Amino acid sequence: MAEQVQGLVLRRANEMAPEAIIEARAVEKFYAQPDGRRIQVIAPTDLRIYPDQILALLGPSGSGKSTLLRMLTGLAPPSAGAIFWHGRPLDGQRPNVAVVFQSFALFPWLTVLENVEAPLLARGVSAIERRKRALRILDTVGLDGFETAYPKELSGGMKQRVGVARALVVEPEVLFMDEPFSALDVLTAENLRGELLELWFERKMPTRAIFIVTHNIEEAVLLADRVVVLGRNPARIRADIRIELAQPRNRKTEGFIALVDHIYKVLTQPDLKVEEMAPAAVPAKPRPVMLPHARPGGIAGLLEILLDRGGRDDLYHLADELAMEVDDLLPIVEAATLLEYVRVHEGDIEITPQGRAFAEADILERKRLFRQAALAHVPLLRQIESALRAKADRALPDDFFQDLLDEHFSEEEAQRQLATAIHWGRYAEIFDYDAQSGRLFLTES
Amino acid sequence: MLHGAIRMLVPEKRGSRLIDLAIFGAVVALIYGVTAAALSWLKPVGEHVEISLAPRALPAYAGYSLLRLAVAYLLSLLFALVYGYVAAYHARAERIMIPLLDVLQSIPVLSFLPGVMLAMVALFPTRQLGVELGSIILIFTGQVWNLAFSFYASLKSIPRELREAATVYRFNRWQRLVELELPYAAIGLIWNSMMSVAGGWFFLMACEMFVLGGRDFRLPGLGAYLQTAADAGDTRAILWGLATMIGTIVLLDQLLWRPLIAWADKFKFEQVESATAPRSAVLDLLRSSRALAQLNRNVLRPVGERVDLFFARRAKARAASSKAERSAVARRVEDLFLALIIALILYGVWRAALTLSTLTAVEAKLLVRSAAATLSRVAAALAIGVLWTVPVGVWIGLRPRVARFAQPLAQIAASIPATALFPVVLLALIRWGGGINIGAVALMLLGTQWYILFNVIAGAVAIPNDLLEVATLFGFGRVERWRLLILPAIFPYLVTGLVTAAGGAWNASIVAEYFRFKGETLMTTGLGATISRATDEGNFDLLLVSTLTMILMVVLINRLVWRRLYKLAATKFKLEG
Secondary structure (H helix, E strand, O other): OHHHHHHHHHHHHHOOOOOOOEEEEEEEEEEEOOOOOEEEEEEEEEEEEOOOEEEEEEOOOOOOHHHHHHHHOOOOOOOEEEEEEOOEEOOOOOOOEEEEOOOOOOOOOOOHHHHHHHHHHHOOOOHHHHHHHHHHHHHHOOOOOOOOOOHHHOOHHHHHHHHHHHHHOOOOOEEEEEOOOOOOOHHHHHHHHHHHHHHHHOOOOOOOEEEEEEOOHHHHHHHOOEEEEEEOOOEEEEEEEEOOOOOOOOOOOHHHHHHHHHHHHHHHOOOOOHHHOOOOOOOOOOOOOOOOOOOHHHHHHHHHHHHHOOOEEEHHHHHHHOOOOHHHHHHHHHHHHHOOOEEEEOOEEEEOHHHHHHHHOOHHHHHHHHHHHHHHHOHHHHHHHHHHHHOOOOEEEHHHHHHHHHOOOOHHHHHHHHHHHHHHHHHOOOOEEEOOOOEEEOOOO | OHHHHHHHHOOOOOOHHHHHHHHHHHHHHHHHHHHHHHHHHOOEOOOOOOOOOOHHHHHHHHHHHHHHHHHHHHHHHHHHHHHHHHHHHOHHHHHHHHHHHHHHHOOOHHHHHHHHHHHHHHHOOOEOHHHHHHHHHHHHHHHHHHHHHHHHHHHHOOOHHHHHHHHHOOOOHHHHHHHHHHHHHHHHHHHHHHHHHHHHHHOHHHHHEEEEOOEEEEOOOHHHHHHHHHHHOOHHHHHHHHHHHHHHHHHHHHHHHHHHHHHHHHHOOOOOOOOOOOOOHHHHHHHOOHHHHHHHHHHHHHHHHHHHHHHHHHHHHHHHOOOHHHHHHHHHHHHHHHHHHHHHHHHHHHHHHHHHHOOOHHHHHHHHHHHHHHHHHHHHHHHHHHHHHHHHHHHHHOOHHHHHHHHHHHHHHHHOOHHHHHHHHHHHHHHOOOOHHHHHHHHHHHHHHHHHHHHHHHHHHOOOHHHHHHHHHOOOOHHHHHHHHHHHHHHHHHHHHHHHHHHHHHHHHHHHOEEEEOOEEEEOOOHHHHHHHHHHHOOHHHHHHHHHHHHHHHHHHHHHHHHHHHHHHHHOOOOOO
């Protein structure tokens, strides 16, 4: 559990200075023939998996996508080159990853619950704890009530849900998916993709990155933040494309269609150099930092409690004592981390000097400090402030900002983002808001 | 009043107490049986163990034989698991172990007899235990190889993604064994166990009573009873013994194998639930037992959990320590072990060569003639088997209703060891003017035709309905139907059946060509007869040479005939879904 909290908070923190979780340096795969020749399956390839990203590896069948996945997970050693895990070479060690397989790879003689518990047993987790964690994750993926069923009693979609639950129960840092939806019918696959995105964006998933192998262009563009296109004979990376379309994505929008067309072209014309092609209309705006939905008062409260405990405590322990669910505490911790008032390390939360200053200040001083921190670390607030300043009457309708946010978030999330931003902005006295007219305006100076 | 009291005693299901009682009774009986047998094993070696032909001695004899079979089977299983596991996971060992298995499989049981018996009797010279152990090891040599091969083949065919799941989720060896490898191999192991135990019954007579270098060994048991009865020409005793053996086998089938097969259905590697699952009333009864449920909940599960966690935590601790160092040591031990085995094999080859060099031209000629005679008997038995089983098997297989009740009947018929029937068959043959020569073919046929029949039925059942419909639509005549559809479709199954049957027939030759009957020894020219005679006379040179000849024949025919047919079956005649 503490791992999960840490993962979530780190995910946010690392957005500013991303460091690859897994890095492949010049890995290649070849088979030596008896006559001394080599069959090159994968040409020397560099690939990095960053936190907070869904990366789709796209390629035609038999292009070596699955082989690459197996090298990245440590399932198969590369013939040359090396895999690095947080900068350290991965030799023989098992990194904390999970794989969702195309064939589901469930053990047919174990029940759903036993299948999900099996990885925990392998880690020496005791029976009661195993059951608790497995039930929780089964609940998350919507398999409530199927605990005692055997896989063969389930439909394909349900089986893959078990596969996902088994993967998530180990709280993997990277979730690998090897053609996870291609053995399913179209509707079931679409449904599961939606659920996967929901888990990811609502942070119900204790993973920091997803790596998905697929041969389906639309699937890649629907899911991924980044699509890596693989060429054949031998496999090599032909294009590395960032997808900046807002989620949830609509297959009918122009941007979507343009991207799919572009990737289709790359895939079907193996001799073409990607740089020479007209790049698709890909909006290249950076994705804004997502605001955790916490109130400034909550942040101040957390800091005060921390101060009482000598400035440092175990997160899980803290939630327990406050009789709060970790899920409720999490946005507050994330907000405090974003403002650099606290640092989270291996499940421990520690107050920073700025946090200490904020907690010890009086109400007016607090507002001043909060304003400083918010403008420094929250791009959205900075953006609102400068937009308002640019207007002669120093006022803008909230719809304006809502539209900006709609590009990056679902409609519902965009509303919540704006509500939180307004809450923070008012507290910091950066701007004020008239709910009646729905306008934001600068208050003084 | 009484009714109410009984109700109180049996709060949930009526009868569940009865089952508990029955289980309790069975456990007591088992303990008594094993103790009694152990006491007799520890008895000093008597000059002569008298085998009583009285029918009332039969239950005890059946018990002794069962215990021998059970111990031998458990040893076989243990050995097979280790052998299969090592062969599957050590590429270097695999290169030696799998061809070796081929050779070991083709050594007839009796050829092991002198070595095993002399060693065991030397180990326990004053106790009956030595002879008992020798007998058990003999039965073991007839049971173990197909089990080992089955486990090895299962391990090799585990789907890649299942294996990868076990690796990614960090299963340690123990967890991989109990959650992946054993369940995956379970069904194959159970079917092969049934075959192995059937083989044990087949050679029971040879394993319980034999002459070795002028010394007469006999052990109390069903096999010895039947052999003694045949020796004395006592038809009534033969029939009594036969009835007891069939009864025991049917009981074993109902109380052990059926429940096991029904239980193992959950290990079937299928994505969709099949319509007809095997059922067993005995298994249902056992499942409703509350005593067993409690034992499972309060003892088995907690102990299992402890063991699982112990291995998981040990593996975790090990993963943290250095890995390369251990594997270097392991590799050196492996090298040493391998070198030792190779040295042993070389020594054996050298000794065998020394023996061969003493072979005279006359003996060599006799060997060649014997080999040819046995080969033609095996071929005749197989041919007759194919001739009757193919039409009958196809007829049954194409009629699901018939198949449903014919299959269990055929299974019971097949489980009767042909050796036990042999005295009866011989009696009839002698009456009609036949001799051991025809008798030998008959025995081989009796022992092996079932393998062909079962496979033909399975092949006919597997012919897709749409192909049969196409044949009807196009108005195929009888000949076209057989030539274009049925024969090609059952071909792979037929080959599988023939391979098993041929192996069985070669092995059966040692009891078929040499038989003690009514106080005299009936024998004919053949490799099996040569091996049996060599054992009887304690002529080890002859035993070695004739055994080597048989191995050579079997392995050669496997390579030259069966393997090619297999390849053909797997490529050209494979029906793909």
